[in-house]
Amino acid sequence: MSVNIPRRDEEGSVDDMMADEPDLGPTDDQSLSGDETIRDNKTEADQAAITGRDGQEVEEEQPLPAASAIAPTPIAPSAIAKRYHELVEAEQGDATPSEDGSTDGVLRSAASPLESFPTLSTDSPSVQGSVVSSPGSSNILPSLAVRPGLRGPTPSFRPFDRRFSSFSGSPGTLSPRPSSPAFLAGHARTLSVTSNLLLDSSETETSSPPWEVVRWTKLLKLDGLAFSESGRRNFGSPTCLAVSASIVLGTSKGVILVFDFNQNLKMIVGPGTKAVESGAVTSLAISADHTTIAGGHANGNIFTWDTTRPSRPFLSIPHLPQLQHRSADGHVPDTKITHLGFLGTRHTALVSADDRGMAFSHLATRGTGSFGRTVKTTRILGRYPDAPAPVGKTLKPSTVLAFQSLPLGNVEMETDTMGLTAMLTPYLLVIVSTTPVAQTQHKSARPKEVTAHSAMTGCLAWFPAVRLKVPDPVTGNNVSKVKLVYCWSNVLTVLEVEEEPAENRDKPPTLRFKPRNRWKCEEPIVAVQWLSRSVLTVLTITQRLIVLEDRTMRMTEAFDLIHKHIYHVDLFSKQLHTLVEQLDDEDPSMHGVVADAFYMSFKAYKGRLFLLGFGEVALGTLSNWADRLFALMESGDYVGAIRLATSYYTGDANKLTIGLPEDTALRHSMVIDKLMEIMSASLKYAFGQRTKRREAGDDKHLRELAETCFVASHNAEKTDFLFDEMYEWYEDAGLEGIFLETLEPYIIDGSITAIPPTVVKALVIHFVNNGLETRLEDIICHLDTATLDLDQVTMLCKKHSLYDALIYVWNQALYDYLTPFIDLLALLVPLMQNGDVDGTASVLENEIRETNALKIFPYLSFILTGKTYPTGEPIPDAIAQKAKAEIYWFLFSGKSIAWPKGSGKRLLTRPGQSQEPSFPYLRMILNFDAPSFLSVLNEAFEDSFLNDSPEKQLAGGPNRDLPEEEIFGLTVDRQYIASILMEIMSPADFAKEDTIYLDMFIARNLPKYPQYLLFTGSTLTKVLTGLCQYPGDDLAEDAQLSAEYLLSAYHPSDLPDLIPRFKEAGFYRILKRIYRTDKQYGQLMLTYFEDPNERDAVFDCIELCLRPHSGLTRRQVQDVHQVIKDHAGKLVQIDSARAAQAIETYAPELHYHILDSVSGQPNLQYTYLKTILEPNKEVLNAHPPQQDLVERYLQLMCRFEPSHVPEYVNTVQATNLSLEKLLPTMEKTGVIDAAVILMAKEGQVKEAMARLTRHLETLESALHGLLTGTASQSQTDLNPQASAEELMHALQNYTRVGIWLCQEQTKATRESGNARQRHKSQPKDDLSSDEQLWLSLIESCVQITKRVTSALQPAASDDATQGQLTNGGSHTNGESVFASLDTEKLVTLVRSLVQNAFTTLLSATSARTSHSANTGDTQPPAINTNLSFLRILRAFLTRAAASSPNLADLRSVLSSIFAAYAYEESILGLSNRLLERSLFVSVNQAVKLRQRGWRPKGSTCEACGRRVWGPGVAGNVYEAWEERQAVEDRQKQARKQLTVGPGNKASADASKRISNDLQGPGEEYHGNGNGNAKGKGKGKEVSPRVEQHDEIQQTNSSAGHEDMPGQTMKREQKLSPLVVLACRHVYHQACLDALEMKNGGAVSNGDGFGAKRQYMCPIDR
Secondary structure (H helix, E strand, O other), X not given: OXXXXXXXXXOOHHHHHOOOOOOOOOOOOOXXXXXXXXXXXXXXHHHHHHHOOOOOOOOOOOOOOHHHHOOOOOOOOOHHHHHHHHHHHHOOOOOEEOOOOOXXXXXXXXXXXXXXXXXXXXXXXXXXXXXXXXXXXXXOOOOHHHOOOOOOOOOOOOHHHOOOOOOOOOHHHOOOOOOOOOEOXXXXXXXXXXXXXXXXXXXXXXXXXXXXXXXXXXOXXXXXXXXXXXXXXXXXXXXXXXXXXXXXXXXXXXXXXXEOOOOOEEEEEOOOOHHHHOOOEEEEEEOOOOOEEEEEEOOOOEEEEEOOEOOOOXXXXXXXXXXXXXXXXXXXXXXXXXXXXXXXXXXXXXXXXXXXOOXXXXXXXOXXXXXXXXXXXXXXXXXXXXXXXXXXXXXXXXXXXXXXXXXXOOOOOHHHXXXXXXXEOOOEEEEEEOOOOOEEEEEEEOOOOOOOOOEEOEEEEEEOOOEOOOOOOOOOOOEOOEEEEEEEXXXXXXXXXXXXXXXXXXXXXEEEEEEEEEEEOOOOEEEEEEOOOOEEEEEEOXXXXXXXXXXXXXXXXXXXXXXXXXXXXXXXXXXXXHHHHOOOOOOOOOOOEEOOEOHHHEEEEOOEEEEEEOOOEEEEEEOOHHHHHHHHHHOOOHHHHHHHHHHHHHOOOOHHHHOOOOOHHHHHHHHHHHHHHHHHHHHHHHHHHHHHOXXXXXXXXXXXXXXHHHHHHHHHOOOHHHHHHHHHHHHHOOOHHHHHHHHHXXXXXXXXXXXXXXXXXXXXXXXXXXXXXXXXXXXXXXXXHHXXXXXXXXXXXXXOOOHHHHHHHHHHHHOOOHHHHHHHHHOHHHHOHHHOOOOOOOHHHHHHHHHHHOOHHHHHHHHHOOEOOOOOOEOOHHHHHHHHHXXXXXXXXXXXXXXXXXXXXXXXXXXXXXXXXXXXXXXXXXXHHHHHHHHHHHHHOOOHHHOOOHHHXXXXXXXXXXXXXXXXXXXOOHHHHHHHHHHHOOXXXXXXXXXXXXXXXXXXXXXXXXXXXXXXXXXXXXXXXXXXXXXXXXXXXHHHHHHHHXXXXXXXXXXXXXXXXXXXHOOHHHHHHHHHHHOOHHHHHHHHHHOOOOOOHHHHHHHHHHOOOOOOOHHHHHHHHHHHHHOHHHHHHHOHHHHHHHHHHHOHHHHHHHHHHOOOOHHHHHHHHHHHHOOOOOOOOOOOOOHHHHHHHHHHHHHHOHHHHHHHHHHOOHHHOOHHHHHHHHHHHOOHHHHHHHHHHOOOHHHHHHHHHHHHHHHHHHHHHHHHOOOOXXXXXXXXXXXXXXXXXXXXXXHHHHHHHHHHHHHHHHHHOHHHHHHHHOOOOOOOHHXXXXXXHHHHHHHHHXXXXXXXOOOOOHHHHOOEOOOOOOOOEHHHHHHOOOHHXXXXXXXXXXXXXXXXXXXXXXXXXXXXXXXXXXXXXXXXXXXXXXXXXXXXXXXXXXXXXXXXXXXXXXXXXXXXXXXXXXXXXXXHHHHHHHHHHHHHHHHHHHHHOOOOOOOEOOOOOOEOOOOOOOOOHHHHHHHHHHHHHHHHHHHHHHHHOOOOHHHHHHHHHHHHXXXXXXXXXXXXXXXXXXXXXXXXXXXXXXXXXXHHHHHHHHHXXXXXXXXXXXXXXXXXXXXXXXXXXXXXXXHHHHHHHHOOOOOOOOOOOOOOEEEEOOOOO
């Protein structure tokens, strides 16, 4: 089973192996650079032969995997297995006598030296840890794995909710695997895309590849003849280029030069003929058989030349002799022939186009000589200059931007005889067939993707149908389709032509044109050519060459040709200048400039590019794949060469542009030999350089080389190269670690499954020495064991304690699943001696042993569920059944077992005791870690092996000879396992921390397998009791969940007796289900209150029990109410808002009881009442609030949210409230505004005002004390300015409350009519009740203002300035306080009190005036206002004069009063100025927009089609405009007279003239104008009024003069009004009205003077 690799001979063998490889660089000690190149003596032809070599490779037969090569039946132990048993027996320790006197073997672990132990905490797979449960009162210790003091991993709290998972590492966490080479998509202007190899950017600064993308060849001999001074003097400068079997140049002197590909001038065509008199050669064409050349000249003549007789023209096609009175078609004199082409195989059939946009086909009759033939010319595109313009259409300037006839391919097609010609204009692509008659085959408009306002360019190129060597991979046809590529500006499109044969053979086929691909360039395209069937070359306006793949439209190369100085000329701007000059910024279809023509200088022929420059002709060839690899090797970049060759092999590179076929097999055969040759040469060169000199960066470079070679070998399926050649290089250099770490990810992902034994050994040693045992195990577990040397692997794994790898090899190679289990079990024996750890070993050794022993649980989980350990792959059914049976036999046979078989040595779990217990191995595992083992069994119970299936009965039938252990294992089922576990794990032998897991195991599996498990009621009751007695709170949730599982399948008869245990255990979910089932709703509600985990659910329970139609009896409802009363405080504490909602909805009678229960928590009371009395959303069928609740709520609101009290008081009915209870609380908390509102609602208006004025005086006293320095120390400690401003704002707020009170009283008095009664019955000087309120408020405000203003004066009284504070505050006297205040701001604030009061008073009296006017009061409003306002003012002044004998005090009061009026006046003036300015801007903008007008889209009515403006319009528009101007002049003069002298006779006459003008003859035309619009498709008809005359006649005047200057038109018919809409469509008003009525609308004539009609465009509707 081992693989032997022949060793490489140390002397001479490398040279023999490398004999056929290229000689590597110099042998001196220079560093690796561009000077060290790989020289290859092979010629280019040899390289081509190498690339075309048949490289079909024969795959070696690999041995089949063990799982498929061997039948899934148990096999007899092989020689290797016997050898392993011998090793096991040799490693057994001293024998001890057993109970029957025989020599039994003690379970012993494999050797695990301390110097090679695996990583414990992170790298070694193990089960998850958990917190240790507190031990109970029993003296029995729990499982060893859950005891404190041991650091080994322990099971989780929920062992039955988890699954043992695979412990194999994922490739993402290992060493990075090199990605396959690829190429980036960026295309810089100066470098090829293939230069962007995925190299390390930190080390490589190469900006361009070492190869030339295009290898240019200068035609020096040709350039010397054509571009030299003598050549230009004799022949003229080259102007155009054509290439086929010859290189043909046209010159500026009308001469054609013909060169062969050896640059020999074969002939000079044209001298001595009319051709040289026809001007420069502007276009060339070569026939299909290369024997005829056609030339077009600058004056419109065309000549064809037979290359065998070039002395005279073969055919002459002159231009028309004159444009007028022509009798035949032809080019116009002095027009340049810009395009020429032969049709099919004929020499006498041509097509041509000129720079005026006309194209012709020329068919010559048969005859001898140019004079014996006649030429029939047919126009196929364009219009003669003198041709009449079509009616109703606008002619746009046009030209032929691109033009070409379809060339012939290597296969006959029907299109060859049709003379297909493609023509590209600025607007259309047109394809016509010229034979037998000219017929348009296809039209295509310019695509919308063209960049707006870009340069106008156009080009196209045909590619004919050809026969393929290999069928097309997409279509599968052997013949390709005819293709046309055409470009408008920056948009390139590929069009395919499909032929459908006609039923009649004499008729031409039907052609279908299908756009296949579209590509958008960054800049306009000026020329395009097919380099091959699948490769396009594109030349942009900045002379950048781009190479595209046809099928994918992928840009593979991009580089500049600006240095080539390509010849270009302006051919089209003269013809198209009007189109460019009329550029509309809003029209994206227009172009900004017309580009020069490049098509005559850019040609492709048989995969080569030909460029005509201003000073040379250049020949270019794309470098192929072999050239690029050779260039990289020459530059010393062998890593890049391997990557590039790999990309060629896989097809990731641009294979079509570098000469590689699309067929995968053919491409592989071409590249594989080169790839292997480069890798071998690279290894030899790299290690040769390392041998000569060692540098720090060498090893890193060799790692990169290893990664690259692995990628290449893997993609090429040449993995033998890695171990036969590559590994030896790294091993000899002592760098096998680089190779092995690079190999790792390929093994992990399954790419490499077999490696030689020498590599396996090196792999183990390397990873163990570096502490990477877990990764090493992962690697071994992914290898094919059929290719491993088992002796070697098992010895290495045992030596280094690699148990995962050892188990995998043992399982997969020998299908033995019991022996690894016994090895793991042997690790437990030292740990379980006397229930404690082995005292003879060190702590570290015990930790290692315990960590490895814990692997027994995932191993059992995998095997008992039919999965391979540790990868998780499924085990074949037959082998899995045998493995499961053996494991179950070993655990549940009930006795100790002799192992190995036939040895007579029994495996003992208690070597220090004379007897073994029953089920010794099961007991030992349970004592070690019962939770994890029960978790394993929980997974195993889900496997169908434990079912009583027919397959098990058949497997154990008499027809099969099975060993004892397998027969016993097949009889094990779930019932047997559960019974054994319950027998063994008795409370006498196991602690509660272990038996609780057994109870959970039984409780969870009984509902899942009721048909396989059967227990007595007493047993299940014990299980429930055990679950209620869980040892720690961390297991409470698991225990309750398990009890729920059990109760779903088991219904105990003594359930009431278990309820106290459930309560004690806190199994509230179970109790809720029981009470709900028994309809004990009181107990159910009580349980919700007691459950700490679902406290919020108590509200759902209230809804369930107390909702309408719940079905509860009165007694049950009373029980629920009683529980709520007993726990009312707890209910509110859970969520006071939800409690209020629930009680309000279902039990409002409990409100008082609940509020009393939280009497000591007023915050909860407030929240509770707020939810009831102010719900967030309106409650349907809400009960009216009770008076006591509202009063209590207001009292609490005064404490917690005083600012909200006034707002709430306004919303409630005051008659329901008790002022005696509320007013003391409001006054105590300072909510005076609410008290005032409440007193006012009760009718105590005077008392409310008195209370308000007292509070204002209190605030004024506090402010005065602060200002004069007599305030308390706590006030002066604060910021005096902030305190003063706060008091001022409070004064303002309460003043507004007084204003509100007065306004409400005034309103009430006005509505009741008290004012009128007072005027009749009371004396004139007496004030009414509302006026008394105003007077009280004003007096209070004035007094406050007076005293505060006096306190703020700089010159204070002596008493104020001498007031001292003696309590040691921060401010010691009034002066210091006064100095820190902003007196100006405070004076402004205090004066605003009087201003606001008087302003509001004035507004109130104004409101009364308007009311009086509306109610029909006989007294004039002004008098009423003066009396009311003046009465209050006089009463105020009288009292002020009496209380203030000082005139200065009264003056200050009056100044404050009148300041209010000045303030109002200034605000009004400022508002008027702002309004006037805004109005002026809006009106000015509207006037400008009105004068700007709209420009109609067309000149005809959209409905009737008649011309409405512009040339050809019917009616005398100019005379109508003159009449309108005269009418407007008279109107202007009349208006001036009206303005100068209103009321006199002249003004009357002027008014009469205006009326006559409006009714005069000008009215016929006043409707001819634009309408105003409000959106797209909407417009307003201009009404026949004076205001619209300007617009109307402006439109008609432009219509009559813009396009027809100097012409006078007779008045043929009456002009009718026009309507121009926002969408720029124009209609006659009569036509638009007719359409409106036709669509069901009504025609409105407007309402009054200046009214405007509104229309909707019928087109956009």
